[in-house]
Amino acid sequence: MATTASDHGHDVAHDDHEHHPTAKTYWITFVLLAILTAVEVAWSYLGLSGPALVVPLILMMVVKFLIVGGVFMHLQTDLKVLNGYWFTLTFGTAVVLAVCVYIIVFAAFRWDI
Amino acid sequence: MSDTDINVEDIDAAGADAAVAVADATTDHAEDHGHDDHGHEEHYTSLGLSNMKLAMWLFLGSECLLFGALISAYLLSKTRFIIELVAGNPNVLAGIRDGENESLVQEMIAEASVEPIFDIPFTSLSSFILLMSSLTMVLAHKSVSEGNYKNLRIWLATTMLLGATFMAGQVYEFTTFYREGLTYNGTVFGTAFYTLTGFHGAHVTGGLIMLGSLLFLSTRNKMQKDRAETVELVGLYWHFVDIVWVLIFTIVYLIP
Numbered sequence: 001m002a003t004t005a006s007d008h009g010h011d012v013a014h015d016d017h018e019h020h021p022t023a024k025t026y027w028i029t030f031v032l033l034a035i036l037t038a039v040e041v042a043w044s045y046l047g048l049s050g051p052a053l054v055v056p057l058i059l060m061m062v063v064k065f066l067i068v069g070g071v072f073m074h075l076q077t078d079l080k081v082l083n084g085y086w087f088t089l090t091f092g093t094a095v096v097l098a099v100c101v102y103i104i105v106f107a108a109f110r111w112d113i
Numbered sequence: 114m115s116d117t118d119i120n121v122e123d124i125d126a127a128g129a130d131a132a133v134a135v136a137d138a139t140t141d142h143a144e145d146h147g148h149d150d151h152g153h154e155e156h157y158t159s160l161g162l163s164n165m166k167l168a169m170w171l172f173l174g175s176e177c178l179l180f181g182a183l184i185s186a187y188l189l190s191k192t193r194f195i196i197e198l199v200a201g202n203p204n205v206l207a208g209i210r211d212g213e214n215e216s217l218v219q220e221m222i223a224e225a226s227v228e229p230i231f232d233i234p235f236t237s238l239s240s241f242i243l244l245m246s247s248l249t250m251v252l253a254h255k256s257v258s259e260g261n262y263k264n265l266r267i268w269l270a271t272t273m274l275l276g277a278t279f280m281a282g283q284v285y286e287f288t289t290f291y292r293e294g295l296t297y298n299g300t301v302f303g304t305a306f307y308t309l310t311g312f313h314g315a316h317v318t319g320g321l322i323m324l325g326s327l328l329f330l331s332t333r334n335k336m337q338k339d340r341a342e343t344v345e346l347v348g349l350y351w352h353f354v355d356i357v358w359v360l361i362f363t364i365v366y367l368i369p
């Protein structure tokens with residue numbers, strides 16, 4: 001019997017629930033996030049300025065963002081069940097496009113009042 | 114009767130068989146997923162996610178645009194605020210607009226010593242509390258998935274407590290800033306700051322209401338293992354609120 005997209009969805013989604021991280025992983029993730037936050041705060045007190053201050057802070061922020069999204073929001077496992085190369089390509093392209101638009105708008109913006 | 118003749122009785126019989134087959138398939142489908150006795154069967158999309166979860170992700174996508182706009186507005190207003198602060202008069206702004214005096218103003222900005230209004234240790238503690246609430250939220254989902262309803266209630270209540278503590282901290286912070294002169298309509302910076310953090314606070318409050326509803330349903334035994342996805346959806350919202358605070362904390366508080 002042919003397997004439908006819906007059947008596939010059921011199977012994968014239920015398998016996925018079984019592959020969510022363990023409680024231990026969640027605790028380790030939390031400790032990691034707490035450490036990153038502490039490092040961020042400490043970095044802001046070092047008296048640095050310009051890129052030396054901003055770039056590491058932004059990097060740590062992005063890492064925290066990805067950790068929360070990947071582990072706590074289950075994107076690490078849920079993205080694997082999204083069916084199809086084209087969806088991932090479309091989603092990825094949209095994200096890149098959005099980031100580019102933000103950068104261009106910021107670069108071009110001038111107060112004119 | 115030739116082979117090509119249509120026999121009405123055969124058609125009826127075939128139709129009945131098909132109807133039975135469809136009914137059997139539907140029953141199997143419901144039993145496979147254990148939702149037949151509760152009447153809230155999950156519907157899965159061809160992406161492998163349930164419709165509810167996909168809808169939540171779409172909603173969170175629209176929230177990204179909202180907070181992206183608010184953070185952008187804050188950053189742009191902050192630049193203008195600093196320029197106004199160090200320049201002191203609108204003529205310098207006009208000079209910047211015309212492409213004049215820009216290097217001079219940049220120099221003034223770099224040398225400016227603006228007394229920070231933010232209390233970083235206090236806000237760091239608030240951030241830690243919100244991060245911890247994400248942990249307790251995900252543990253609540255874990256508990257309901259495993260059918261441990263006592264732990265579900267404990268973790269939900271803890272998440273609510275941590276979220277409420279965060280909100281209390283924000284109210285305290287707003288009150289302090291207001292007393293120090295940072296009003297909503299005093300400067301464009303104040304407007305952008307209060308709008309951004311206020312919208313986030315409103316989202317946390319909305320999350321607290323959702324958590325309260327889950328806790329209430331759980332105490333009445335209406336939040337069972339088969340509804341774990343509901344807890345997960347509220348969890349997604351709560352983690353999103355946490356993620357937004359991760360951005361706000363760095364962009365607004367840590368980067369001067």
